[in-house]
Amino acid sequence: MKTSTTKRLTTLVGGTLFALTTLHANAxxxxxxxxxxxxxxxxxxxEYKIKFSIGTTQSGAQYxxxxxxxxxxxxxxxxxxxxxxxxxxxxxxxxQAVSNLQSGTLEMTAPSTSPLVGMFPEFAVFDLPFLFPTPEVADNVLDGEIGQRMLEEASRQGLVAIGWAENGYRQLTNSETPVKEPADLEGLKIRTMQNDIHLDIWRTLGANPTPMSFAELFTALEQGVVDGQENPWITIEASKFYEVQDYASETNHVYTPFITLVSARFWDRLPAEYQQLLREAAKEMGEYERKVSRTxxxxxxxxxxxxxxxxxxLSPEQVKVFQEKLAPVYDEWRDEIGGELIDSIRQVSQ
Structure with missing residues (x-):
């Protein structure tokens, strides 16, 4: 029997999934x-002061x-x-930043959703493969009724959730071969985060998923301990994985958002006028940050x-082959994440 989501969906945190990176100055x-x-x-x-903390670097889209x-x-x-x-x-x-919001020692943060799955199990929906086929679908989901409902669900446990931004799509790189179909992954050792859905994804595709600290990844790629990895383009470039990875596939297999959070202790002290200002500013920030991220x-x-x-x-036809191969992952996690939520997101993309 499957253990609880909180126990199973462990994730690497601290921004190392996508975040501890530095962009080229020209970008x-x-x-x-x-x-x-x-x-x-x-x-x-x-008069009020807000300390706003993030895990990503000063040169990234989020900052x-x-x-x-x-x-x-x-x-x-x-x-x-x-x-x-x-x-x-x-x-x-x-x-740690979320914990500091709960204790009232920090006013705001904006983590990706993956580290929060233990607190909000429905956020695991963002780890499902190919659920968001285009950025526009992601925008429509997050800016619409579904996204608002998820913000309300996250506004508890000492937190107030006021907006979404973009961490982005993950892409695949490896040192062995071009990957155009699942058969190309057979036996490849792919580094992944310690996340049960991600492990299921790569195992179902025929690869050998290997959980590993992000800090160890470049050396592991260089020494052939693993053959490949998956991260957004920004992380691939900034971490110089291109020096030890000859091949990349633009798979867009997982889309991850950032969620803007405020300490409930701080929020409750704010006049209603400033609460509304923060909501409006978070919405405008999210729209702009997405544009920066995609650029x-x-x-x-x-x-x-x-x-x-x-x-x-990958062509749409090639992507469809991956999607069909990964259908068992949806079957495995549907009840635990919530079939209604998954179906409602899929309806937006139709």
Missing amino acids: ATQMPPFPEVTGDKVEADG RGLEYFEKIVEERSGGDVQVELFHSAQLGDDL LNDQIKQELKESGMNITE
Whole structure:
């Protein structure tokens, strides 16, 4: 019998899934400019300071989004709400930051959903393969009724969830062969996070999934301990995996969002006018951060091609073969995650 989701869905945390990375300077300089801050000035009693901590680096899309959040909040509050940003897990990894929100020693954080599965089992839906076929589907789900319902579900245990942003799609690289179909994965040792759904994905595809710390990954690839790995383009480039991986496949097999969280202790002290300001700023930050994330990913994929990496772009027909092969993963996890949630997301993509 399957053990509880909390026990089974263990994940690597602290931003190491996608986050402990540094982009090339030329990519960072091409980030989309900040949109103009719009909206009336918000007036309320009191002055407030917000410490906003993330696990990703200062040169990534997420931090760029936080800078826009800071700009919106400070301009529209006339400086009465000040935002101080902390990157690279300076105040602790994702779970530590969430714990600090609960205790009231930190005001805001924005982890990816994977480390929060133990607290909110329904977030495991974001680990299912090929559930979000396009970024537009992800946007429609997260910005619509489903996303709002999940924000409300996450607004407990000392947390208030106020918005979504994008961590992005994971891609496959390896040192052995181009991967165009599941048969190409037979016997390949693929490093994955310690996450039961991800292990099921690669095992079902015929690979040999090998859980491993992100910090050990480059050396393991270099020494042939594992043949491949899967991460977003940003992480692949920044971690220089192209130096030890000749082949990549743009699989887009898992889409992961960031969720913007506020300490309930801090939230309850805020005037309603500033609560609404934070909600509006989080929404605008998420929209802008997605644009930055997708721009950087497009730039970086092109850079990897130019560096000599052999990148396979799967056709819709090829993707369908992977999806059909992975049907048993959905059967295995449907009851534990919630069939209604899975079906409602699938309906959006029809």
